[in-house]
Amino acid sequence: MAFNELRAIAVFVKAAELGSLRKAAEDQGVTPQAASQSLTQLESHLGVRLFHRTTRRLSLTDEGEAFLAAAKPGLHTLQRALHSARKESEGISGPLRIVGPRSMMLRILPPLLAEFCKLHPDVRPDVQLDDRLGNWVESRVDVGFRIGSQPDSGVIARRLLPIQLVVCASPAYLLAHGTPAGIDDLANHRCSGFRSPSAPAVRTWDFKVGQEIVSRTVPAVFTTNDLDVEAGAVVAGEVIGQLDGVTATPLVRSGALVPVLGEHAVDHLGLYIYYSSRVALPKRVRAFIDLAIESLVDNDQFFLHRHELNPPIRKVRRKPA
Numbered sequence: 295m296a297f298n299e300l301r302a303i304a305v306f307v308k309a310a311e312l313g314s315l316r317k318a319a320e321d322q323g324v325t326p327q328a329a330s331q332s333l334t335q336l337e338s339h340l341g342v343r344l345f346h347r348t349t350r351r352l353s354l355t356d357e358g359e360a361f362l363a364a365a366k367p368g369l370h371t372l373q374r375a376l377h378s379a380r381k382e383s384e385g386i387s388g389p390l391r392i393v394g395p396r397s398m399m400l401r402i403l404p405p406l407l408a409e410f411c412k413l414h415p416d417v418r419p420d421v422q423l424d425d426r427l428g429n430w431v432e433s434r435v436d437v438g439f440r441i442g443s444q445p446d447s448g449v450i451a452r453r454l455l456p457i458q459l460v461v462c463a464s465p466a467y468l469l470a471h472g473t474p475a476g477i478d479d480l481a482n483h484r485c486s487g488f489r490s491p492s493a494p495a496v497r498t499w500d501f502k503v504g505q506e507i508v509s510r511t512v513p514a515v516f517t518t519n520d521l522d523v524e525a526g527a528v529v530a531g532e533v534i535g536q537l538d539g540v541t542a543t544p545l546v547r548s549g550a551l552v553p554v555l556g557e558h559a560v561d562h563l564g565l566y567i568y569y570s571s572r573v574a575l576p577k578r579v580r581a582f583i584d585l586a587i588e589s590l591v592d593n594d595q596f597f598l599h600r601h602e603l604n605p606p607i608r609k610v611r612r613k614p615a
Contacts, residue, residue, distance in 0.1 A: 300372075302336035303365055305329045306344060310362050313352055386577045387416035394439030396423035397521045398457075398540045398565070402596065403439075410585050417578045425491040436579045437586075440566045451568040452583075454590040456561035458539030458597050459500050462551040466531035473554055474534070477501055480512050486524050486535035487514025499536045501558040512536075539597040540565075546598060556603030565590070 301322070309318035309329070319329035337344050344358035354362060394403065400423065407419055438449075441457055461480075463473075474480055480499075487496040496517055498509040516533045518524050521541055528535040529550050537551075539561070545551040553559070567586050569579065590596075 298332070299336070299339065302332040302339075303369055304373075305332045306336055306358075307362065307366050307369055309333065309345070309352060310354055310358070315347075315352060386414045386581050388576065388578055389418045389420055389436075390578050390582060391420045391422070391434055391436045392438070392582075393422045393424070393435050395425045395441050397425050398441055398538060399423055399439055401540050402565070402590070406586060406589055409589070410582055413585070414578065414581060417582075436569065436576070437582055438568045440568060442563050442566075449568045449570055451566045452587060453564045453566055454586065455565040455593065455596050456539070457563040457565055458542070458559055458561045459536050459563070460539060460542045460546075460553050460559045460598065460603065461499070461534065461536050461555045462528055462542050462546065462553050463534040464529055464531040464551055465549075467528075467534060468552060468554070470531065471534075477503075477510060477555065477558060480510075480534070484515045484533045485512045486527055486533040487512070487517040488521070488524055489517060489519040491519055500560045500562075501555070502560045503558065507560055507562055543594075543596055543598050546602060553598065553603050553605070556600075556605075559598075559603050561597070565596075 301324075305315075305318050305322055305324070308321050309315045312318055312321070315329055315333065316326050319326045322329065324332075333344070340357075340361070342357040342361070343355050344361060346353045346355060392403075403421070403423075407421070411417065411419065440451075461474075463471075467484075471483060474483055489496055496511075496514055499512045500507055500509050502508075514533075516524075516527050518527075521538065524535055525537055525541050525545065527533050528537065529545060534554070537545075542551060542553070546553055567583060567590075569575070569583060575583075
């Protein structure tokens with residue numbers, strides 16, 4: 295139903311209730327001329343006369359009585375629905391569907407959600423974390439997070455953080471096996487390998503060489519598809535590994551790990567937040583996006599600074615057998 299028809303029916307019902315077209319116009323916030331024109335258009339559209347009209351009196355015709363009985367309940371139902379939707383849009387409440395990669399968002403998302411729920415207790419988050427990319431449109435997602443390059447066109451995306459790839463080892467590992475002096479030295483070390491849930495092959499290691507990003511296949515003696523398991527093996531001194539900055543940063547700052555080959559660390563990947571449109575976003579979605587941007591953009595809780603990647607420490611030589 296076109297909006298002008300809906301307004302005409304609203305004018306008609308209100309005029310029938312108040313017995314005055316002028317009062318109906320005041321109630322609907324339109325001029326008497328506009329109200330009269332709407333009623334005339336409605337009668338023309340229906341092909342019947344709805345009111346007997348004189349300068350002093352307004353009364354329903356038989357056709358008007360029948361149309362009022364049919365239209366009034368539906369109009370009131372529609373008006374209640376509009377009022378409810380408008381009230382919903384004015385408040386920050388309702389369901390909020392969030393998707394993202396499990397591997398890293400387990401570290402990033404919980405504190406963000408805790409703060410958001412404290413600010414907006416009437417919002418009901420529905421969080422689905424999965425390292426496999428799904429169809430966010432079919433899943434009726436409000437907000438998504440993605441690791442890697444910018445999401446495809448069709449969504450609005452904002453880069454929040456650089457995602458570093460940092461080669462790390464424990465102090466115990468470096469004491470036992472020495473520190474690699476260059477990328478080629480990794481062939482002589484016990485290295486970890488990571489299998490993405492969406493790809494069976496062991497992931498290559500990326501390095502910055504000059505102004506280029508190069509990928510190397512590093513033989514692995516320990517392979518997993520779980521970032522925490524890989525980080526645990528590196529911390530335990532079993533292997534040397536290339537970890538993401540979100541995982542590595544707190545471990546490096548606590549002293550559990552030491553970055554090596556820091557001059558080759560890369561940050562060409564990013565954490566993105568994405569959503570479907572800039573307009574007509576529910577306030578709960580807009581509020582969550584704003585908080586995520588405020589809390590996460592360039593938050594160095596999740597990446598290492600250049601001086602941390604290249605700590606001024608003496609190279610550790612292999613412990614004599």
